[in-house]
Amino acid sequence: MLILSEKEIQRLYTMEDAISDVKEMLHQKQSENVNTPERTVLSFPHDDASILYMPSAEERAAAVKVVSIFPHNPALGKPTTQGVMIFTDTKTGEHRMLCSATYLTRLRTGALSAIAADYLAKREASRLAVIGTGAMAREQVAGMLAVREIEHIFLYNRTRSKAEHFALDMQRMNSCWNGKVHIVDDANEAVRQADIVVCSTRSEQPVFSSRALQPGTHVSAIGSYLPHMRELDVETIVMADRIVVDTVEGAKHEAGELIQAAESGKWSFSRIDAEIGELVTGEKAGRQHEQEITLFKSVGAAFYDLAVAMGVYQKATELGAGQEIEL
Numbered sequence: 001m002l003i004l005s006e007k008e009i010q011r012l013y014t015m016e017d018a019i020s021d022v023k024e025m026l027h028q029k030q031s032e033n034v035n036t037p038e039r040t041v042l043s044f045p046h047d048d049a050s051i052l053y054m055p056s057a058e059e060r061a062a063a064v065k066v067v068s069i070f071p072h073n074p075a076l077g078k079p080t081t082q083g084v085m086i087f088t089d090t091k092t093g094e095h096r097m098l099c100s101a102t103y104l105t106r107l108r109t110g111a112l113s114a115i116a117a118d119y120l121a122k123r124e125a126s127r128l129a130v131i132g133t134g135a136m137a138r139e140q141v142a143g144m145l146a147v148r149e150i151e152h153i154f155l156y157n158r159t160r161s162k163a164e165h166f167a168l169d170m171q172r173m174n175s176c177w178n179g180k181v182h183i184v185d186d187a188n189e190a191v192r193q194a195d196i197v198v199c200s201t202r203s204e205q206p207v208f209s210s211r212a213l214q215p216g217t218h219v220s221a222i223g224s225y226l227p228h229m230r231e232l233d234v235e236t237i238v239m240a241d242r243i244v245v246d247t248v249e250g251a252k253h254e255a256g257e258l259i260q261a262a263e264s265g266k267w268s269f270s271r272i273d274a275e276i277g278e279l280v281t282g283e284k285a286g287r288q289h290e291q292e293i294t295l296f297k298s299v300g301a302a303f304y305d306l307a308v309a310m311g312v313y314q315k316a317t318e319l320g321a322g323q324e325i326e327l
Contacts, residue, residue, distance in 0.1 A: 004099035004312065004322040012321050013104075013312050015142045018111035025307035026115075026277040034058045036303045038253075041226070047072055050226070056302035062088045063309040065101050065302060071202065081105070081135055087309045097313050097322075101305065102135075104312065108304045110139030112276065113198065113220045116244060116296035118147040119279040119286030121196050121218035126151040129194035131187050131208060131231070132201035132223055133157040133166035140198045140222065141170055151179045154190035188212035199223055199231040204256075210235035215291040221257060225299045230256040232295075237261040241292040242273045247301050254299040 028034050040053040049070040056063055067083035074080060083101030088094065117125075128150050130137055134157075144150055153170075157163040160183065167181045184190045191197050191212040199207055201223040210233050213219070219240070221231045237243070237257060245251040251258050252269055261267040274284035276296070287294055316322050 001095055001327055002097040002099075002313070002316060002322045002324055004097060004316055006100035006103045008316075008321050009099060009103055009312055012315050012319055013107070013308070015107065015110060015114070015139065015146050017311055017315070018107045018308055019114055019143070019146060021307045021311035022108060022111045022304055023115060023280055025303055026280040028058060029303055030277045030281045030283070034303045034306070036301060038249075039302060044070075054300075054302035054305060056306040057090060058303075058306065060090060061096075061306065061310055061313075062090050063302070063306045065105070065305045065309075067101060067105060069202075079135070085305060085309055087313055095327075097309070097316070099309070099312065099322075104305065104308050105300075106136055106139040108308045109136060109222055109298065109300065110141075110143035111308075112143075112246060112298050112304060113140055113222055113296065114143030114147045115280065116220060116276055116298075117144060117196060117218055119276075120242065120244060120294040120296060121148060122216055122287065122290060125195035125218065127154070127193055127195045128152070129154045129156070129187075129190035129197045131156050131190065131197065131199045132203075133163045134200060136200040136223065137166065137198070138170060138173065140200055140220070142174070144196060144198065145174060145177060148196070150177075150196075152182065152193070153179060154182045154184055154193055156184050156187045156190045160185065191217075196220070201231055202229060203231050204229050206233035206236075207231045209233065210239055213239070213293055215293065218287075218294045218296070220296045220298075222298045224256050225254055227254060227256050227259050230260055232257040234261045234264050234266055236295070237267050239293060240295040242287070242294045243271060244274045244276055244279065244294070244296050245272055246276055246298040246304070248272055248275055250299045250301055251297060255297050258297060
């Protein structure tokens with residue numbers, strides 16, 4: 001079995017790789033060649049924590065990701081999110097790889113947001129607002145930089161020092177980027193100036209007001225993944241001209257913003273325009289005109305993890321990366 005650490009994966013597998021592999025998987029998913037059972041979520045309310053078990057398979061390979069999310073871990077000097085993935089050859093049943101999945105989770109989520117933005121954001125979009133500068137935000141920025149010529153990034157975090165640290169880290173990671181970073185003290189201020197808004201928080205209350213959205217804005221909400229969470233207010237859901245999700249089934253069960261909007265009676269799941277795979281295959285259209293407000297809501301699905309696991313395994317075996325062990 002091949003063992004791959006997070007640092008090894010970061011060295012060999014890029015955002016561009018992830019975007020390509022996720023798009024290929026979306027084509028497969030639309031042709032019904034991918035089996036993805038509903039994920040299992042174990043909750044630990046006393047710690048506001050959860051552990052997710054996410055299996056998926058296609059004709060050649062299968063993967064199971066286990067990701068734990070323990071929000072109080074930073075106080076213990078430990079990361080909030082930790083993940084592992086096991087990758088299996090479905091021709092022989094051999095378990096080919098065990099790898100860290102923490103970075104891969106961030107990467108595939110960033111790739112998803114990037115793919116959605118490529119279809120839904122204005123072509124000339126150059127101003128990005130990032131609400132929440134935690135672990136997921138870095139790859140969200142990387143994804144947007146991969147698909148749009150971003151010139152200005154507006155950062156908002158409840159703790160300003162975290163936004164300042166994120167800005168320095170982001171500029172170090174993207175040394176070839178020549179744009180400007182602005183740290184703001186109000187989320188609405190960031191949103192008002194943006195063509196693209198990324199929300200990557202675990203908030204249970206809306207993180208900005210719908211009144212701050214300008215015509216033509218694209219919103220990517222990827223932080224909340226349980227029914228009681230929500231980053232967007234009901235008004236944002238109602239006013240969106242086009243709503244695209246990663247999967248309709250996942251959205252109905254886990255997208256807190258959409259669930260709460262439906263329960264309010266002001267919106268219905270029938271107003272979802274497309275799954276992201278339908279944009280990639282051309283079955284559904286992306287942005288229709290410059291003034292549209294578009295929304296991409298993602299709660300995650302295991303076949304995206306399978307996509308990047310297959311990509312990582314292929315690159316690692318080609319480059320001789322990782323460590324082979326016998327169990």
